[in-house]
Amino acid sequence: MPYGYWGKVLIIDAEHKRVSELNLDEDFYRNFIGGRPAVANLLLSRELHLVDPLSSDNEIIIFTGPLTSSMVPGGSKAIWAARSPLTGGYLDSAVGGKLPYHLKRTEYDGLIIKGSSKRHIFLEVINGQVEFKDADSLWGLGCFETEEKIRQVYGSNPSVSCIGPAGENKVHIAMVHTDFYHQVGRGGIGAVLGSKNIKAIVIEGKKNPVLYHPKELFQRSVELIRNRADSQQIQFRLKFGTLTTLDLNQKLGIAVGHNFQTGIASRYDIDMNRDYIKEHYVTKNLACLGCPVPCGMGSTIEEKGEKTIIGGPEYETMGLLGTNLDVSAEGLLLLNRDCDDLGLDTISAGNILGFLMEAQEKGDLTPGDLGLELKWGDTEASRKVLKMISERQGLGDKLALGVRRFAEEMCLNQDRAIHVKGLELPGYDPRGSTGTALEYAVADRGGCHRRARPLQKEQEDDEFRLAYEGKGQYVADLEDNRAFLHALVLCDFLPKRYGLKVDELAKLVNLATGWDMTSEEALNIGAKAIQQARIFNLKCGVTAKDDTLPGRFFKQALGEGASKGFNIDEKGFQLMISDYYVARGWDCNGVPTDETLKKFSLEGFQ
Amino acid sequence: MTKSLRINLTSCAQCGLCTLVCAERLAGISDLYLGAIRVESALPSSYKTRLHYCLQCAKAYCTDACPQQALKRGDDNVVYLDKESCNGCQGKYLCVHACKYQGMFTDSRFSYPLKCDLCAGEEPRCVSICPMKAIKLA
Numbered sequence: 001m002p003y004g005y006w007g008k009v010l011i012i013d014a015e016h017k018r019v020s021e022l023n024l025d026e027d028f029y030r031n032f033i034g035g036r037p038a039v040a041n042l043l044l045s046r047e048l049h050l051v052d053p054l055s056s057d058n059e060i061i062i063f064t065g066p067l068t069s070s071m072v073p074g075g076s077k078a079i080w081a082a083r084s085p086l087t088g089g090y091l092d093s094a095v096g097g098k099l100p101y102h103l104k105r106t107e108y109d110g111l112i113i114k115g116s117s118k119r120h121i122f123l124e125v126i127n128g129q130v131e132f133k134d135a136d137s138l139w140g141l142g143c144f145e146t147e148e149k150i151r152q153v154y155g156s157n158p159s160v161s162c163i164g165p166a167g168e169n170k171v172h173i174a175m176v177h178t179d180f181y182h183q184v185g186r187g188g189i190g191a192v193l194g195s196k197n198i199k200a201i202v203i204e205g206k207k208n209p210v211l212y213h214p215k216e217l218f219q220r221s222v223e224l225i226r227n228r229a230d231s232q233q234i235q236f237r238l239k240f241g242t243l244t245t246l247d248l249n250q251k252l253g254i255a256v257g258h259n260f261q262t263g264i265a266s267r268y269d270i271d272m273n274r275d276y277i278k279e280h281y282v283t284k285n286l287a288c289l290g291c292p293v294p295c296g297m298g299s300t301i302e303e304k305g306e307k308t309i310i311g312g313p314e315y316e317t318m319g320l321l322g323t324n325l326d327v328s329a330e331g332l333l334l335l336n337r338d339c340d341d342l343g344l345d346t347i348s349a350g351n352i353l354g355f356l357m358e359a360q361e362k363g364d365l366t367p368g369d370l371g372l373e374l375k376w377g378d379t380e381a382s383r384k385v386l387k388m389i390s391e392r393q394g395l396g397d398k399l400a401l402g403v404r405r406f407a408e409e410m411c412l413n414q415d416r417a418i419h420v421k422g423l424e425l426p427g428y429d430p431r432g433s434t435g436t437a438l439e440y441a442v443a444d445r446g447g448c449h450r451r452a453r454p455l456q457k458e459q460e461d462d463e464f465r466l467a468y469e470g471k472g473q474y475v476a477d478l479e480d481n482r483a484f485l486h487a488l489v490l491c492d493f494l495p496k497r498y499g500l501k502v503d504e505l506a507k508l509v510n511l512a513t514g515w516d517m518t519s520e521e522a523l524n525i526g527a528k529a530i531q532q533a534r535i536f537n538l539k540c541g542v543t544a545k546d547d548t549l550p551g552r553f554f555k556q557a558l559g560e561g562a563s564k565g566f567n568i569d570e571k572g573f574q575l576m577i578s579d580y581y582v583a584r585g586w587d588c589n590g591v592p593t594d595e596t597l598k599k600f601s602l603e604g605f606q
Numbered sequence: 607m608t609k610s611l612r613i614n615l616t617s618c619a620q621c622g623l624c625t626l627v628c629a630e631r632l633a634g635i636s637d638l639y640l641g642a643i644r645v646e647s648a649l650p651s652s653y654k655t656r657l658h659y660c661l662q663c664a665k666a667y668c669t670d671a672c673p674q675q676a677l678k679r680g681d682d683n684v685v686y687l688d689k690e691s692c693n694g695c696q697g698k699y700l701c702v703h704a705c706k707y708q709g710m711f712t713d714s715r716f717s718y719p720l721k722c723d724l725c726a727g728e729e730p731r732c733v734s735i736c737p738m739k740a741i742k743l744a
Contacts, residue, residue, distance in 0.1 A: 071636050144651075148650055179649075181649075214635070218630055222627065225737075226735065229737060234737075238737065238738070284616070285619040289622045290622055290623060290636075291621050291737075294620075294737060294738065298653055300653075
């Protein structure tokens with residue numbers, strides 16, 4: 001058994017109520033480390049591109065890494081993966097909470113959940129022992145009540161992941177709620193769990209993995225935490241969480257407004273800003289287990305005379321459900337809570353609501369079509385639509401398929417359906433950041449802001465922010481770096497705040513594993529995650545034609561704010577795509593060349 | 607005057623770092639179930655947090671309950687456990703049950719209870735690690 005790992009994955013067959021093990025040797029871990037590269041490899045080797053995403057043949061793969069729950073700052077994450085019902089292609093989604101800690105201590109490096117149960121069940125995975133429990137009494141409940149009821153039996157220590165009505169009804173934008181406030185948000189993984197008739201997963205582990213140099217890894221981690229505790233960056237993060245992102249986006253004119261038409265948050269000076277939300281609603285910081293920067297905002301609002309607690313908001317939710325729809329801060333919190341309870345991804349849900357509001361405003365869809373009038377800023381009507389989607393009532397049945405398929409099936413203007421590869425876009429308008437435009441277009445799981453973050457350098461240099469030249473290699477390099485973090489599995493937010501660059505992280509991996517990993521090897525494994533995901537997508541029929549952006553960004557300039565008048569230039573965009581393909585070693589059709597496959601030892605997946 | 611930990615429960619973000627660093631000192635591994643300070647969350651129904659730890663009580667029920675006299679108050683007024691003398695009362699852990707504040711813990715991997723000794727004179731680890739600065743020695 002390699003240091004830092006258990007050398008095996010637990011396979012849970014929900015259909016036959018059996019468990020088995022998949023043994024993985026040290027070569028596997030040295031080649032893929034864990035997290036994203038590992039799940040991408042398993043999706044390919046288990047041929048999940050051949051399955052219908054919502055059939056019993058699809059599998060959910062949950063994987064940790066060598067630094068998961070090791071005390072290294074940010075090691076409180078795990079990766080979930082499956083073939084996505086929303087995009088039809090590759091999907092991974094990270095989550096924190098208590099799950100990574102407990103999963104790493106089950107004596108397994110990950111779980112594979114296969115098959116569909118005939119009855120409603122929840123899984124109890126305690127120290128690697130699996131029980132298939134009856135979930136009839138939980139079926140139909142919202143995420144909060146489900147977690148609460150489970151915790152009445154299991155207490156506050158274990159990890160509890162569950163789905164709400166959206167997951168049960170196989171809504172394609174359904175998420176998995178984990179340990180209050182945390183979500184496996186993107187791509188409809190909640191629908192995959194629902195299709196297996198699994199309401200929840202309780203995980204508790206007490207077996208500690210054997211590390212190569214545990215004392216030194218611990219001491220190094222604790223030193224880092226203590227030395228940086230009072231840094232401005234960390235204190236700022238503790239104070240506002242991710243809410244400060246709106247300040248930058250508003251300044252650059254790349255906030256989202258009115259279904260990606262304006263580039264600004266119109267209520268920024270009223271209540272849609274970090275200070276107002278912090279002062280009026282945020283009650284408490286909330287943390288992932290073992291995280292030294294508890295950046296979660298726990299809020300409280302009063303509704304009908306009763307206090308309701310809300311995990312959030314964080315920036316993406318603030319962007320898509322808040323600024324995008326022009327609702328008040330209180331409206332944002334209510335929509336945030338509803339999505340979390342119903343089990344809907346807030347990014348995707350906000351996009352769908354924005355699309356509907358614009359469609360009604362422009363007369364493409366009548367209030368009669370939807371069953372209600374839906375105007376910008378209307379929280380209560382939005383809440384009704386969220387319920388319709390999660391319960392698939394009326395037009396909600398079609399909305400549940402995501403904005404791309406809804407627009408297609410209703411023959412509505414697809415330029416206004418804001419997605420890439422079917423995954424709805426997050427809270428950065430790409431017209432004011434060409435790097436973000438490229439990041440969205442080529443991201444393996446579809447429109448995603450967590451693969452590169454090109455704004456890091458762009459925000460300091462307006463010329464570079466709007467340039468098309470030099471972006472291909474730039475985004476590819478950032479992606480490799482991020483994919484390495486997601487192999488370990490580390491939170492995106494923390495390494496930078498602790499000054500942890502790739503070489504330093506590789507040293508920490510070596511303390512856990514006893515390896516002699518270099519930064520070059522580390523980044524190569526990051527790149528391998530992206531190559532494998534690309535191959536998986538190609539096998540799913542997600543190809544170069546899908547490496548694009550919604551028509552709106554090419555045809556319509558931003559209407560307001562600092563990036564007013566900018567749109568994406570077709571030729572410039574194609575230049576970025578071509579440069580990116582070259583940087584990745586792909587041919588002009590976006591297919592990895594034989595040489596590239598050989599370089600990454602992926603010829604077997606051709 | 608007895609020193610003990612003072613905790614601002616409103617600030618506590620329930621990250622559990624206090625437990626993990628404490629466990630590393632007591633048991634050599636950062637383990638959620640081996641620390642002498644434990645966080646109990648009421649989420650998702652409420653933000654209420656409870657922290658369980660030894661209060662170094664002036665009248666310590668644990669010392670009175672110990673048949674081996676393994677729990678003794680030191681010159682610094684901290685109650686220390688002499689692991690050599692402790693036999694866990696053959697699994698009965700009388701001290702743990704005598705504590706009225708759920709401030710001592712057991713785990714099947716250890717034959718003695720897990721108890722806070724304020725890091726035996728050094729700066730308590732939980733105090734220095736807490737990102738919310740919610741734990742103080744007073």
